[in-house]
Amino acid sequence: MAKDEDVTIWDCPKCSTGKLVKRKNKQQEAFYGCTNFPECRYTQPCDEEKEFEY
Numbered sequence: 344m345a346k347d348e349d350v351t352i353w354d355c356p357k358c359s360t361g362k363l364v365k366r367k368n369k370q371q372e373a374f375y376g377c378t379n380f381p382e383c384r385y386t387q388p389c390d391e392e393k394e395f396e397y
């Protein structure tokens with residue numbers, strides 16, 4: 344079983360020591376946040392997470 348569904352992780356461009364991992368905000372919108380949060384508050388929108396199902 345996979346731990347998580349396709350979580351893309353790469354180096355944080357701001358602090359360069361953290362990694363960007365997929366998170367969700369209060370609105371349940373996906374975004375990428377730094378693992379050094381709250382020391383590093385770099386975030387990046389995650390547009391590909393939007394799913395349209397009718």
Ligand SMILES: [Zn+2]
Binds near residue numbers: 358362379383384
């Ligand atoms: Zn960072």
